[in-house]
Ligand SMILES: CC(=O)[C@@H](O)[C@H](O)COP(=O)(O)O
């Protein structure tokens with residue numbers, strides 16, 4: 628029987644709500660503990676270079692209190708690598724960042740900056756972090772990830788998740804499913820995420836070979852109406868339904 632699909636809950640946008648007024652609430656640290664109680668297998672946080680949401684204080688406190696695993700998303704910069712060496716998360720996911728972007732727009736171009744990414748992977752492996760590369764579902768990028776020595780890739784599901792035209796969505800889904808199979812053949816652990824919500828996640832979770840889905844914005848949005856515990860439980864149930 629296939630092992631269950633893991634759920635990584637990204638709590639960035641709890642911090643977005645806090646930063647909107649500069650208050651001390653809602654606290655993403657409290658959100659992480661609630662998400663863990665509700666069934667999250669890990670907590671994803673993305674201290675962006677502009678610190679628009681997650682703050683260093685959040686990361687340092689979470690390091691002390693998380694009971695599952697910390698997946699630290701970060702840009703490939705010396706400053707963020709040094710921060711990861713200070714924090715020592717279980718997992719680090721290297722993502723592209725542009726200050727002007729509303730959210731992550733594409734996957735990391737590993738193929739175009741292989742030496743830089745390989746050095747980052749090596750530096751993070753030395754602190755015992757499991758390194759994941761957030762890439763488009765593209766065999767060229769998957770091959771580059773293998774060359775860089777990353778054991779994990781997280782495939783960007785944005786094109787599938789945000790497609791309005793059914794034909795475009797189906798094409799993006801097939802590209803994603805083919806990329807999962809290709810990456811698995813290369814011996815990689817395959818995660819996925821970005822833009823997944825309560826109506827488009829089940830079929831992604833059902834793709835054979837998917838290890839973990841990282842989902843945040845949709846869970847936090849649902850939590851506004853149902854509460855975070857229920858929102859995580861509902862997403863957990865979708866993953867169980869996809870792969871009983
Ligand atoms: C890489 C990815 O898709 C997300 O994990 C990332 O955190 C998105 O950035 P925001 O959380 O700032 O929207």
Ligand SMILES: NCC(=O)COP(=O)(O)O
Pocket residue numbers: 637671781819820821822823841842843844845
């Ligand atoms: N890496 C994807 C992630 O952590 C959450 O992305 P989203 O669900 O907030 O779009």
